[in-house]
Amino acid sequence: MLGNISLSVTWALAGVYTLLLFSTLLVTILRYRSGKDYQELGSRINSWWVMVVIFTFAIAVSPTISIIFLAFISFLAFKEFLSMIPTRRADRRVIFWAFIAIPIQFYWAAVGWYGLFIIFIPVYMFLLIPARMVLAGETEGFLKAAGTLHWGLMTTVFSLSHAAYLLALPNDINVAGGAGLLFFLVFLTQFNDVAQYTWGKLFGKHPVVPKVSPKKTQQGLAGGLVTTLFAAWLIAPYLTPLSHQQALMARLLIGLGGFLGDVVISAIKRDIGVKDSGSLIPGHGGIMDRVDSLTFTAPLFFHFIYYLHY
Amino acid sequence: MVKTLRFLFFLLIVRPLVLIVLGLNVRRRQQLPSQGPAVIIANHNSHLDTMVLISLLPLRLLPKLRPVAAMDYFLSNPLLAWFATNIIGIIPLQRKVKGSRNDPLAGIIEALDHEEILILFPEGSRGKPEQLGRFKTGIAHIAQRRPEVQFVPVYMHGLGMALPKGEALLVPFFCDVFVGSALLWSGDRNSFMQSVNRQITDLASEGSFPSWE
Numbered sequence: 001m002l003g004n005i006s007l008s009v010t011w012a013l014a015g016v017y018t019l020l021l022f023s024t025l026l027v028t029i030l031r032y033r034s035g036k037d038y039q040e041l042g043s044r045i046n047s048w049w050v051m052v053v054i055f056t057f058a059i060a061v062s063p064t065i066s067i068i069f070l071a072f073i074s075f076l077a078f079k080e081f082l083s084m085i086p087t088r089r090a091d092r093r094v095i096f097w098a099f100i101a102i103p104i105q106f107y108w109a110a111v112g113w114y115g116l117f118i119i120f121i122p123v124y125m126f127l128l129i130p131a132r133m134v135l136a137g138e139t140e141g142f143l144k145a146a147g148t149l150h151w152g153l154m155t156t157v158f159s160l161s162h163a164a165y166l167l168a169l170p171n172d173i174n175v176a177g178g179a180g181l182l183f184f185l186v187f188l189t190q191f192n193d194v195a196q197y198t199w200g201k202l203f204g205k206h207p208v209v210p211k212v213s214p215k216k217t218q219q220g221l222a223g224g225l226v227t228t229l230f231a232a233w234l235i236a237p238y239l240t241p242l243s244h245q246q247a248l249m250a251r252l253l254i255g256l257g258g259f260l261g262d263v264v265i266s267a268i269k270r271d272i273g274v275k276d277s278g279s280l281i282p283g284h285g286g287i288m289d290r291v292d293s294l295t296f297t298a299p300l301f302f303h304f305i306y307y308l309h310y
Numbered sequence: 311m312v313k314t315l316r317f318l319f320f321l322l323i324v325r326p327l328v329l330i331v332l333g334l335n336v337r338r339r340q341q342l343p344s345q346g347p348a349v350i351i352a353n354h355n356s357h358l359d360t361m362v363l364i365s366l367l368p369l370r371l372l373p374k375l376r377p378v379a380a381m382d383y384f385l386s387n388p389l390l391a392w393f394a395t396n397i398i399g400i401i402p403l404q405r406k407v408k409g410s411r412n413d414p415l416a417g418i419i420e421a422l423d424h425e426e427i428l429i430l431f432p433e434g435s436r437g438k439p440e441q442l443g444r445f446k447t448g449i450a451h452i453a454q455r456r457p458e459v460q461f462v463p464v465y466m467h468g469l470g471m472a473l474p475k476g477e478a479l480l481v482p483f484f485c486d487v488f489v490g491s492a493l494l495w496s497g498d499r500n501s502f503m504q505s506v507n508r509q510i511t512d513l514a515s516e517g518s519f520p521s522w523e
Contacts, residue, residue, distance in 0.1 A: 075482075076333070079333065079482050079483065079484060080484060082482075082483060083468060083483050083484035083520075084520060085520055086520040086521040086522065087471070087520070087522055088522070088523055089439065089471075089474075089522060089523055092471070092474075092477065092479070092481050093479065093481075095481050096479060096481045099481070099482060141523075272520065273518060274518060278335060278484060279335045280333070280335075
């Protein structure tokens with residue numbers, strides 16, 4: 001079953017399970033010591049277990065399964081986005097076509113057709129959406145509807161599909177293969193989120209963008225960067241073709257990009273007036289609350305590594 | 311044979327459609343009835359409403375689940391009639407009862423006496439998409455005749471966007487399902503309808519839904 005992944009990815013996954021075991025143990029001890037039930041923290045960690053197990057299967061079986069898995073995440077995120085924003089009745093069929101763009105975009109990624117992959121949504125869907133809307137004929141709220149729809153496709157589909165393209169990059173440059181790159185990206189993005197959250201909870205004082213997200217603090221941001229710095233430096237040579245120095249730069253991109261992705265999605269939720277994008281993942285909120293950072297880090301990391309090595 | 315077909319239809323087609331293509335956000339699922347006799351009363355915007363409500367209850371209850379549906383619509387042609395009666399398992403209801411001599415609620419009362427769980431849409435039709443219509447008083451007559459039966463109000467949002475009246479193309483949207491607490495016959499039609507309407511409007515105002523025009 002683990003035939004698809006190299007030894008280094010297997011070790012990296014083992015590391016993640018160790019981290020999870022450690023945090024589960026920690027919460028159990030905290031509960032025992034203090035008598036409180038730490039419900040939110042507990043359900044967060046339980047959800048992490050589920051997500052990590054699903055992710056393990058998704059990358060271990062075959063690259064095709066990994067890409068289908070990522071396309072499905074994209075589908076869930078796009079659906080959640082559409083359920084969250086105001087839409088027009090006249091645009092039902094336009095939205096249908098936007099959904100059809102998901103398998104097509106991930107197909108370009110799967111076969112490694114870079115040219116179409118990189119222009120399909122920014123150019124063709126950008127033109128198709130207003131064209132189909134004109135056929136429906138409703139002009140009231142036209143620009144807003146065209147803009148929000150395309151924005152949704154760009155974040156939840158185009159951006160996230162960069163994670164899938166990592167799996168189509170040639171294997172001979174990188175011993176750990178696409179799975180190694182994907183692991184590096186997803187692990188650093190998510191670990192950075194957790195580290196920022198934890199440092200923010202413990203020492204957070206000065207919010208970075210108080211009007212958007214008072215809980216995102218400078219201390220959390222800095223703490224997150226420092227915590228994952230060492231992890232990135234250490235694992236990069238085993239999972240990616242990056243040198244130690246390049247790994248530190250990739251790390252910086254992921255840390256800052258992840259933070260920005262997070263607060264951008266927060267700003268949108270604040271604009272609409274919802275707290276969580278959904279309730280799919282207990283303790284975390286919706287799928288968008290979990291992949292918000294990835295919408296920024298996936299394209300940033302992909303183009304960084306693509307420029308340097310492929 | 312037909313029972314197996316019905317089971318497979320809900321297991322292999324309806325559940326994947328409802329749970330994966332649409333996706334549900336359910337609040338207070340535990341308040342749904344776990345045995346009959348009971349009546350689930352819900353707002354009605356789409357053919358998907360019935361599919362979602364059936365998917366909310368465990369498959370072992372499927373043989374007991376009976377949606378109440380308009381006779382004039384669902385029995386209008388033989389193919390639809392076969393499908394509605396055998397696969398969906400509807401209890402046909404005559405919408406216009408004026409001048410009719412036989413008891414229009416006979417089928418419903420009989421099903422309740424067999425400890426079945428009914429799904430009923432008291433708005434009477436799917437109406438305008440994503441707008442809550444007035445609940446009709448038919449449910450009060452049922453409650454009066456079977457005062458021991460629980461009525462569980464459910465409010466659903468999103469299905470009128472996914473598949474509104476008059477459309478055949480399904481577009482995925484998440485569906486919110488808010489389950490209220492069970493109501494019993496209050497001894498009076500007006501007060502019963504008032505508490506039903508109050509619960510359903512309370513449930514509707516629980517979510518903050520984006521506009522849809």
